[in-house]
Amino acid sequence: MKAPKFKPTEAVLSGETADIYFAHTVEILRKEGLNPVATMEVFPSRAGILCGMAEVKALLGRVLPEGNREVWALDEGDAMDAKEVVLRIKAPYQSYGLHETAIDGILAHCSGWATAARQCVEAAKGIPIISFGVRHVHPQVVAVMDYAAMIGGCSGCSSIAGARLAGIRPSGTMPHALILIIGDTVKATLAFDKHMPPEVPRISLVDTFKDEAEESLRVAEALGKKLQSVRLDTPGERGRVTADLVKEVRVRLDLAGFKYVRIFVSGGIDPERITYFRETGAPVDGFGVGSYISGAKPIDFTADLHEVEGKPLAKRGRTPGITPNPRLKRIM
Amino acid sequence: MKAPKFKPTEAVLSGETADIYFAHTVEILRKEGLNPVATMEVFPSRAGILCGMAEVKALLGRVLPEGNREVWALDEGDAMDAKEVVLRIKAPYQSYGLHETAIDGILAHCSGWATAARQCVEAAKGIPIISFGVRHVHPQVVAVMDYAAMIGGCSGCSSIAGARLAGIRPSGTMPHALILIIGDTVKATLAFDKHMPPEVPRISLVDTFKDEAEESLRVAEALGKKLQSVRLDTPGERGRVTADLVKEVRVRLDLAGFKYVRIFVSGGIDPERITYFRETGAPVDGFGVGSYISGAKPIDFTADLHEVEGKPLAKRGRTPGITPNPRLKRIM
Amino acid sequence: MKAPKFKPTEAVLSGETADIYFAHTVEILRKEGLNPVATMEVFPSRAGILCGMAEVKALLGRVLPEGNREVWALDEGDAMDAKEVVLRIKAPYQSYGLHETAIDGILAHCSGWATAARQCVEAAKGIPIISFGVRHVHPQVVAVMDYAAMIGGCSGCSSIAGARLAGIRPSGTMPHALILIIGDTVKATLAFDKHMPPEVPRISLVDTFKDEAEESLRVAEALGKKLQSVRLDTPGERGRVTADLVKEVRVRLDLAGFKYVRIFVSGGIDPERITYFRETGAPVDGFGVGSYISGAKPIDFTADLHEVEGKPLAKRGRTPGITPNPRLKRIM
Amino acid sequence: MKAPKFKPTEAVLSGETADIYFAHTVEILRKEGLNPVATMEVFPSRAGILCGMAEVKALLGRVLPEGNREVWALDEGDAMDAKEVVLRIKAPYQSYGLHETAIDGILAHCSGWATAARQCVEAAKGIPIISFGVRHVHPQVVAVMDYAAMIGGCSGCSSIAGARLAGIRPSGTMPHALILIIGDTVKATLAFDKHMPPEVPRISLVDTFKDEAEESLRVAEALGKKLQSVRLDTPGERGRVTADLVKEVRVRLDLAGFKYVRIFVSGGIDPERITYFRETGAPVDGFGVGSYISGAKPIDFTADLHEVEGKPLAKRGRTPGITPNPRLKRIM
Amino acid sequence: MKAPKFKPTEAVLSGETADIYFAHTVEILRKEGLNPVATMEVFPSRAGILCGMAEVKALLGRVLPEGNREVWALDEGDAMDAKEVVLRIKAPYQSYGLHETAIDGILAHCSGWATAARQCVEAAKGIPIISFGVRHVHPQVVAVMDYAAMIGGCSGCSSIAGARLAGIRPSGTMPHALILIIGDTVKATLAFDKHMPPEVPRISLVDTFKDEAEESLRVAEALGKKLQSVRLDTPGERGRVTADLVKEVRVRLDLAGFKYVRIFVSGGIDPERITYFRETGAPVDGFGVGSYISGAKPIDFTADLHEVEGKPLAKRGRTPGITPNPRLKRIM
């Protein structure tokens, strides 16, 4: 995955998405003729994986005056501690005051997603994780959400927009709808195989009409070597996918000679569930994770002024002056 | 607040934000010549306040064929039960199959925000709640988030974009940055008063440099009758805003003759905290709520096919055929 | 169910199954020439359903001297309180001292089973319970266990011996073994139908090879009106029988015209599980309960002397003299 | 203890104690002319001490055809894991199908008892445990219960029948009844001493009429060197036997010169209680354990077919084919 | 009980027992020539029974200038709420500033004891409580502790000094030491009876050498009608006094014709234990309570200035001006 190009939207640049009081503040300072060089530090409320910094940098590159700015930051994807300063901006306040909302918001939402993804990746200890959760977020943030999941360590994502932003190919299997409309899992899989280009892996969803183990054998027999995986997605009404089901499907596939067919598991997957499959020895070859990543709580970020015209200061409750953090790198 | 106009973006209409497998599905069905009239039902995983339906309706209005569609739904802002069908679409599958991701995602994210807002509103029992949390979400969803908070019952919101979408004026006080740059709370409040148009209420933030009670009296003396409120936002490092602090500030303001000055409280506010203030009798006149609303977990929605060409069916774990719900209204 | 005839075995009458120290005691007293009329009271350690009294009465009828005995007791199947006296024997001590072990043991084991059965029956609020647990107890107590389950309120039991003792016909469906050997659920059900007399209800076990819902429809189509029930017994490895599964099978049977086919549920059933099915509205027509009843902990009984030759006495910790209990009836 | 001789009863051999559906199954298969060689595996639901295998072996020796049978098993008394195969039978199904109930039941009940006994023995770390619980089970299983307790590691048991089966002498002290009838602990102990043969140890029960410490000294003075032990059995109404009581009785006996008298403790003893005595340093010389062993919950066993005529198969939820277990030994 | 006469000691009047900084404060104010009329309010940190006010009043009567003082207070023994003002002093600050330590301390310690006593009295619902705890406090506060227990509702107390202060006769039974030295409970009780004046009730302690029930009968037989009570004080090493023991002793006394002998219980008694005896129906005629009352945590009191020379003021965290409390009565 190579670094994507972020472009600030007009709504952000104009302050349309900002808190109104920042617009008021900049207006008042302008009318008062005040535009001091101010140093703002940004830190998260809890530990996690930093994400969104690339987009924030693109924004700052547009708004800070080139000759009078210093910006230090951690890298996209870095681990960060609770209350660790991850970004320091030193520039005339009027140039960036309006954008505190956007800076905090981008980092909060993206770091929340990336951190949740990382938790799944760490629980999986090498088993690939695919981000499957775009259906739980607003379409406007689909791309950044899947991008953040990739920054967190996912091996793929299901949205076209997210994959484009992350510079990869989207991952997909088949939905229940296709099978319900065609009326049979084997027929649907054969149709999929007939019309999809060869680079799209054949992954058959095997819980729609029949028992998962029975259906797995049916599609394996129908597609033979072309079948890459079966996907188990048993709904909660049927007891969810259990470790025992995965083992049984594996044994039945192996007994019938389909050792090459992989097993992909989805449906309510989270780190606890991943750990359960791993610790019970279920032979899972890949997990699809939905709302655990896409519905992750954003990590609140706070931005504080710590110097104005070189003079250390801070609001009550914070300590005046620059907060030392040797991990920060000058990026601008 | 009047109903806003939602316009689907090109990225949504083109399927760019969709899961890739829906794009595959529509392509396969088209190549197979299959386009049955299919009935899809959408339901939430947990109870809450439905939000996003207006935007979903705008999308369906663009994609469903006018002569061959039936759509039933609950209203924007309706309470919904866990697993209650809130939307039923009957139309040729190819017309909407690609949009399942967007439909689910809009409802999930917006209902999550609206539900959290409603919880605050119910806890507050009449004390106004202002949505203050845009800094915790990506700028791309600032407007829909604040709109959803309004649907949930908030009395105002802080973002310009959200207020515009909801058809109201944005609410704002003043940030610590203004006071830190000007160097004194009273001076900052006087500057605010000098430059802001009269319709913007004068709400002074009183915890930046001095004790909140002392500062409240100072700004009240400086602005007199023009001061509408003081905002208490004591940080966690200083023990947060307590009910006792609110009571004390109230008594000190009253003793000094400033009974008309209201007290607005922010900082880590959630339903539990609102209840604490209410039950201890703290005279709060308004709450600013941030990440409890904006960081609310989306409510997962699921879309299932229940009929194809008039024939009841369902995947394993679901019951075939239309799910009766007399609350649904035909909207298209 | 009519009262069964219990006959004490030789091992019990001879004291072979007794604690050795009772044999010693009777021997010592005999050698000392002591055989006072003594009053012994028996009480349970916890509340429950009294069972085993019929068998105890048969034993006492054999050992107590006819002209010098008084016995008071509660009835078989009566509810009893913790520490309530359920049996009082007044007779020459040598006639019954040896049998304290057997009296306590019969009551303990049988009351434990009956009490557990009653808990299931009460949870089921009218849905029949069949005792299915003989495979969890030693064959020597199969008959008394199933008899006790019937006393506790079960509608039937699976063992031949238990049914004979209780004076009913045994209840049975079909085991997985039959289906595995014949190789198909439908064929096995047809063979069952072919060879079994008409009074044996046709209850097909539908989780052996295929999805339960699919299999239910297959056997219903094959047997038509002759099919009385399907039995769901999904193992834990497949998520157990869930309320949703029962509902789904019901709907699918109904949609296909098999409204008369009943649904019988087994596998890990206990009062908590029964309550779960009832409270979630799952249309269960009967439950098979195994180890919750048959593996129930015996209710400890204690036998204390309270009078010797008309003189009240008791060991330390107990109160001397007869314990009044108006519920006791003279039975001998 | 030497291996006992188990003889299957007629009720078991005839299938009288079996589940009715096994009788049905064998009848149907016979009428269908089906008698395949089938492989059945038996495993417990939880870990424990295997017991009952000797009795099961005696049963299988009677029913399996000598020329066409293979049986593998763990040994009586072996530790077993949850779900570990402890018995595998390969033989014509009609020969043993009827006996699945008895096989499971014998193993379930006996392994439950043996496992509970083992837990006490392990907690006691060398202090002998005597099984005292026959009064809590039905007389029909007194012998197998005490036998199982011995398999679990008990040093003795109180029932005549159990001791006979286990090939040992039964253990006994004296009951409260003896003392209450004779009217004084010292007199009762002297009578015991007078009439019992010398090989029966003199163990006096010292809590009937007087303080345990006082009574211990009285019986020690009366019997002198002939007194082997005192038994403390203080009832719950008097605070149970405490570690401090044991220590105090020990000190008072020692001060009076009765260092050789041992202290035996009974009454509500279980592993937790044994650990309490051990960890507080109470000088207990032996424990009598009642309902913790005799009222132990049976360990559920399951029997599954895994091969029919050499073909691997299994019901849904289980894996087809033989389950490897190198610990199994061929016993038939 | 009539109101006692409290006399402030010289150590208190001189400020010897005060916090040094109050001595400094009064010295500084005197040197600065500042002696304003100041209003101090005193309130407890938690709810309870107010005690110590009589002693505080005696102190204030000595130090406040007669012509320039106003004092309002609740009554000795009144219930008070958490943070309720229980005392308000308006007088020249130099007259009482030094005594804040003593005022708080007297109220804190005495209210702590009285509140604990009240909890026992309320739990006992009419059964008399005797304060038995002087051995757990320093002799210097024995008298005030027992006095406070009486204010809390005790029916008697064991210390001579406390009884004198409270104007009653002290309550006593006999200690273990008397019995151990005389060597037998009956002999000790007879000696007690021989030497004590008739107005001292004969209460025999019955757990020293023998079983409590046995000993109770022995002393009852020895003293006949002169025996008022037996005291049960079984130590923890012997399982404490249980409800069952009380019942058993009652029954055994009654059976032997000693219905008039009362049962008095001591040893680790607290409200929870009292409730246990009451709820299990144990026929206790009196409780001796020790460290639950005498070791009660003092209730912290705080004294705040709320007016100086008529001007409302308060430190941060408190509200300026007089706190209205209509329950206060002017006492000076």
Add this chain to the structure above:
Amino acid sequence: MKAPKFKPTEAVLSGETADIYFAHTVEILRKEGLNPVATMEVFPSRAGILCGMAEVKALLGRVLPEGNREVWALDEGDAMDAKEVVLRIKAPYQSYGLHETAIDGILAHCSGWATAARQCVEAAKGIPIISFGVRHVHPQVVAVMDYAAMIGGCSGCSSIAGARLAGIRPSGTMPHALILIIGDTVKATLAFDKHMPPEVPRISLVDTFKDEAEESLRVAEALGKKLQSVRLDTPGERGRVTADLVKEVRVRLDLAGFKYVRIFVSGGIDPERITYFRETGAPVDGFGVGSYISGAKPIDFTADLHEVEGKPLAKRGRTPGITPNPRLKRIM
């Protein structure tokens, strides 16, 4: 701190503060002519720091006959185990029987305070602890309480009487009352500085009127090098003193050049709170501890006779004879 001189009061010597039954006992024994040499052992109910032994020794020195006494004890301030014998008295019983109440009471109350103090000292790991709690105890025990706190390891105490007993100078800062009356923290601190002798450290209380950080800077600027410390005592109504507040005040003092000013913290301090400050790295230079020490629950002590005229004996529940404890030293 050097060993203080304790003098028993007349009330103690006369038995006025004793339990009445000890007075009765001594009277009965005298009338019976019984005055055996008896050995009494005293032990605590829980582990802690022994305190009060010096005062007990002074009492025993007055009452035991010089030629016929042996006393063994642990030292003042020694750690003691639960149930460890800390004092053994061998003397004619009439000489000390009356004083059991006082002996137990002195040890109980003083050891309770010393133990609580020690817990604070251990939690503080070298940061000095000052006993500030005299306002929570009755003035009669102020001196012994503060003395016990010093024995427990405190570095100072606030009461004049306690400091005198412990042989040190009392510690004090300034109360809110001084500041409220003078009307400004800086003015009050200057007045303090003007009138107090130089050996009294200048410690300014900085939370009365203004923000603690602001006030700290104001007093530091006003007093310069003469200011030793600021005291933070933020009340609960304002969120208590937090670790972050301490850090912030430190940084603000340091930035302004007042690195030499120490920070002293009080208000609800206990070991848990001390640990919190330490573990979060708050730069606290001293703690004032109030009710955690002064309101500590007394440690119950029990006194038992173990020998009478050389003969081992004990009440039920205790073991007869001397309890060996090599840590005891002969002190008389």
